[in-house]
Amino acid sequence: MAQDLRTRIRRGDLLVGTFVKTPSPHVVEILGHAGLDFAVIDQEHAPIGIAQMDMLVLAGRAAGLPLLSRRWGGAKDWIAPLLDLGLDGVMVPHVLDPDTAEAVCDAVRFSRGKRGLSPSPRAGNYGGMGLAEYRETSDARSIVMLQIEDECALDHLDAIAALSDVDMLFVGPADLSQSMGVAMPSPELDAAIERIIAAGRKAGVAVGLFVGDPAQIAGWHAKGVSLFVCGSDQAMLRKAASRMMADLGG
Known part of the structure; x- marks a missing residue:
């Protein structure tokens, strides 16, 4: 039996997925058949509602593709309804401090x-499922990914990573570079990412990173990042179409 995504994250496996910005079950199904380890439905930067999430989760289950959701919002009442649909977990943007991290964990863990x-x-x-079985199964499989993408969060890394219910510190490099007032890429941004990796290693918590190009994966994996969200479904489609036209001289 294939191991669940949370087990693989906690074991430190190299995992590669992508953001899904198109509310189409067919996209999820195709990515599953392509062999990705997971996908994150991007409710933060794409117009995807809970009814559409329902259909995306069905497609993910049919194709054997673990799904998480990323969604903006200071309140955490959006988390449980999505987990009820059968999502494998959540990626929460802009976690600034341990209090915010605690609120996310409260919303995920029974x-x-x-x-x-x-x-x-x-x-x-x-x-x-009976109540006890459901509680146990959900708590064992549901993933808590906290996005570190603000300069002020760097001062709270150890406290955030120390929470036992946190599965991953996920670096959002674009927002982090904006918050720090530095270029992307830049030595300053790389140093901040390495601080996050060090905090994760100290606490025994996995670290993930968004990359726009799969060529970036090997270098960051060697530094201790184990999970990568590479581009998005829309970026893949645009790049493939642009390459086709360029090859034709269009």
Whole structure:
């Protein structure tokens, strides 16, 4: 039986996925058949609602592709409804401090006693799981990825990474460079990413990174990054179409 994504993250496997910005189940299905390790549905930068998420999760399950959601919002009440659909976890933008990280963990883990409990949704096999089984299964498989993409968060890395329910510190390099007022790429940004890697290594927490080009993966993997979100479905489509036209002299 294939191991779940959270187990693979915590083991430190090299994992490669992409953002999905197009609310089409077919896109998710294709990416699953292409062999990606996971995909993140980008509700932060794309117009994707919860009804569309429902269909994307069905496609992910059909193709064996683990899915997470990234969504903007200071409140964390959006997390549980998405996990009820059967998502494997969440990637939360702009986590600035341990208090924000705690709030995310509260919204994900039943063991913290603050997430509404009902096995009636898809994640509970539509009532096929008992309460205890659903709690245990969900808490064992649900992934908490916290995005570090603000300069002020760098001063709280150890406290954030020390939380036992955090599975990953995920670096958003574009926003981090903007917050720091430096170029992307730049030595200053690289140094900040390496600080995040060091904090993850110290706490035994995996570190992930967005890259726009798969050629960047090997170098950062050698430095300790284990999970990569590479580009997006739309970027892949645009690049392939542009390359085709360029090859034709268009």
